[in-house]
Amino acid sequence: MSSASPWQDWHGTGLVVGCGGIGQALLQELGRIAPGLQLVGASRQDWRLPGDPLWREVEFLPLDLTDDSSLSVLAASLENHPPLRLVINTAGLLHGPLLQPEKRLSQVNRQALELSFAVNAFAPLLLAQAIESLFSPTDPFHFASLSARVGSIGDNQLGGWYAYRAAKAAQNQMLRTLALEWARRKPKGCVSLLHPGTTATGLSAPFQAGVPPDRLFSPERAAQQLLDVLAVLEPQQTGQFWAWDGQQIAW
Template identity: 65%
Template sequence: MRVRTAGRRAADLPLDLTDDNSLERLSALAAAELGPLRVVINTAGLLHDGALQPEKRLSQVRRQALERSFAINAFGPLLLAQAIEAALPRDRPVHFASLSARVGSIGDNRLGGWYAYRAAKAAQNQLLRTLAIEWQRRLPLACVTLLHPGTAATPLSAPFSGTLAPSALFTPARSASHLLDVLEGQSAASSGAFLAWDGQPVPW
């Protein structure tokens, strides 16, 4: 993905969440030039690409797919937080949000399937919930939020959204607008939440 910053210090640079060198470059730039960062939103995620497809049954589970999904969907957001942490101010409210997915909910898993994606999103939720607790001590004005964007019409959802009613499929702009509204209602006191596009909590 590309990292885009708005405001006084605009930047647009490539970032591969699975590449430590790429994260280090971001880290150096964030500390030297981009900060203080007040709102950071991770929109990266992976459900499928050529070789990686969501599993329908156990026999389709592959080690490489599990590792790839975890690298992007679970480890990526946490390592992104690590890379930009030095650019977050201690004395002003900060939002760090990351796109999760309702299918990452363990309590709400009724359909099964999609082993790698579900598990990696659940792992992201745990990792960022843990980060929220650490930042309550070290960055007391920071708010960490996990967001379910609804089903949005993107390349990620395209193979699976054909049966949905048009009203159930958001444009990316609508989904983003809902999520920004949700974040506006969040503060350090509610850090560590897993919320859907309508502001409702999603079960862990």
């Protein structure tokens, strides 16, 4: 991002939720380009290494997005911070011991569907609900959450991945609806769904084999691209679904 980026003039609190590969890279990049933001990283575990100067200016707050009481504690912890100006939710779940992307209908099960929806669909909206009162009442702000192109209904040409596709599509609908409400009540806000592209993180690790090298992004590159997209968005563009290159994605 160029030195002319508007991030250098932003002041307040910047919150990144989910501090895996992309989340950590976002915090690092924001520390470089947005010195006026007080940075907070919220996740299940503290990822910072003791004594590592890289994280000296980043505060850690514990957060379990599937636990309402944890969301309440996060909101209470942020009440003494400057108003929120930037929130980016990077938390997502594609695979794990109880969840694998389905190749056919026979592989769909209720527990996996519920788990995927809890993290990929419900959590971003409940996060917004918990921190709604903490946004700046006088300055523009961003609330963004990572979605995925596979969550686009219009772009679905391959099928499969029932739980993940459906949960991301549900997130898109929920945050689109939130954007319409906030456009009336918080007109300085911009709500965005962001597709980061295939990024070399644990989430995509089992599925990277067929990705062309020039389309497999490092977390650092993904973070820079996402912040470039957000930097040019204005409140009038709230409630849209954007790819890493700034192109709008069909719902």
